[in-house]
Amino acid sequence: MSEQDAVGLTQTLLRFDTVNPPGQERACARHAGALLEQWGFRVDYHEYAEGRTSVIARSGGSASKPPLCLTGHIDTVALGTAAWTRDPFAGETDGDRLYGRGSSDMKAGVAAILLAARNLAGKLPGTPGVVLVFTAAEEGGCVGSQHLVRTQLLGKAGAMVVGEPTSNTPLVGHKGSLKFHAKFRGVSAHGSMPELGVNAIYKAAKAVSRLEGFDFGVKPHPVMGGPTMNVGTFEGGQGVNMVPDEASIGVDIRTVAGMDHRALLSRLKDLLGKEAELDVFSDMNAVWTEPGQEWVQRVFDISGKVLGARPTAKTATYNTDAGNLLKVYSGAPTVVLGPGEAQLAHQTDEYCSMARVRESVAIYEAIICDWCGL
Numbered sequence: 001m002s003e004q005d006a007v008g009l010t011q012t013l014l015r016f017d018t019v020n021p022p023g024q025e026r027a028c029a030r031h032a033g034a035l036l037e038q039w040g041f042r043v044d045y046h047e048y049a050e051g052r053t054s055v056i057a058r059s060g061g062s063a064s065k066p067p068l069c070l071t072g073h074i075d076t077v078a079l080g081t082a083a084w085t086r087d088p089f090a091g092e093t094d095g096d097r098l099y100g101r102g103s104s105d106m107k108a109g110v111a112a113i114l115l116a117a118r119n120l121a122g123k124l125p126g127t128p129g130v131v132l133v134f135t136a137a138e139e140g141g142c143v144g145s146q147h148l149v150r151t152q153l154l155g156k157a158g159a160m161v162v163g164e165p166t167s168n169t170p171l172v173g174h175k176g177s178l179k180f181h182a183k184f185r186g187v188s189a190h191g192s193m194p195e196l197g198v199n200a201i202y203k204a205a206k207a208v209s210r211l212e213g214f215d216f217g218v219k220p221h222p223v224m225g226g227p228t229m230n231v232g233t234f235e236g237g238q239g240v241n242m243v244p245d246e247a248s249i250g251v252d253i254r255t256v257a258g259m260d261h262r263a264l265l266s267r268l269k270d271l272l273g274k275e276a277e278l279d280v281f282s283d284m285n286a287v288w289t290e291p292g293q294e295w296v297q298r299v300f301d302i303s304g305k306v307l308g309a310r311p312t313a314k315t316a317t318y319n320t321d322a323g324n325l326l327k328v329y330s331g332a333p334t335v336v337l338g339p340g341e342a343q344l345a346h347q348t349d350e351y352c353s354m355a356r357v358r359e360s361v362a363i364y365e366a367i368i369c370d371w372c373g374l
């Protein structure tokens with residue numbers, strides 16, 4: 001299988017171990033970048049840490065209309081503890097299935113974006129063109145894109161396709177994410193004389209019970225549903241015979257379109273009290289484009305023709321880099337649309353459908369042609 005074919009290129013990408021942690025996307029990113037340079041793209045790299053490499057590639061560009069962004073991540077999640085029956089890094093196939101860690105999530109999507117871009121490379125100069133953004137460290141907090149938005153490398157984009165696994169059905173957004181740790185301090189003392197100390201666990205526990213009763217005061221979104229909150233970690237104390245002088249909780253909030261994270265955070269700070277020390281480590285707004293938006297309708301037309309049925313407005317259950325990239329590409333209509341199977345993401349014996357990967361090359365090409373007037 002040639003690397004010039006969607007399946008062959010997915011296999012090549014799968015053979016780079018980009019399991020995150022530790023990530024180490026550099027070799028895979030450089031490989032994609034070298035191909036893009038060969039095809040005439042202008043390529044930039046960004047490393048937010050040693051070996052944590054993102055790639056930004058451009059072709060075309062015009063003063064009258066910004067380019068179309070197609071984006072995907074290079075890293076994958078770990079293999080998990082269960083044994084695989086297939087080699088996760090060999091690109092084994094069986095019938096229509098292509099196995100490997102990151103096949104569905106989302107090296108198939110990256111390969112399809114690359115090949116669609118290659119197929120049109122010769123025609124892009126003089127048109128609005130494309131900007132391709134392949135990120136490091138998406139898994140576990142979209143850290144790579146968080147760093148990218150602080151650079152000048154992203155430029156502009158007028159619309160965005162995120163190639164995460166959707167079985168080639170365009171989705172019009174996903175929930176936002178606000179995650180933080182809240183630390184509470186006390187004074188340590190001997191467990192037999194608790195009156196001499198201040199118990200940090202009691203403070204944290206009271207905060208948790210206030211959070212449990214928290215009312216977002218938000219009407220459910222017609223497609224996304226309501227916001228959610230989960231207290232996922234509770235840590236504190238060094239021994240049963242000591243008054244704990246430190247306790248900390250980890251909170252995961254999923255917001256819906258229209259919610260203001262800053263206002264929400266300020267309400268939560270009031271609720272948790274002045275003593276709580278907050279460390280917000282993920283802050284990405286919900287991604288939502290009105291399904292009736294003109295470009296989204298055209299994407300629905302294009303994918304509907306290939307899929308045989310017109311898509312309806314749905315959103316993804318997972319987060320994507322779009323939450324960060326839209327901080328720069330503000331207001332760009334965005335769809336999540338990629339060849340992988342969402343339910344196989346992060347699974348043991350992850351695979352993708354080879355037919356879908358080829359199908360997605362055709363869909364991406366049609367979306368680029370539509371955007372660039374080809």
Ligand SMILES: [Zn+2]
Pocket residue numbers: 073105106138164165
């Ligand atoms: Zn993904």
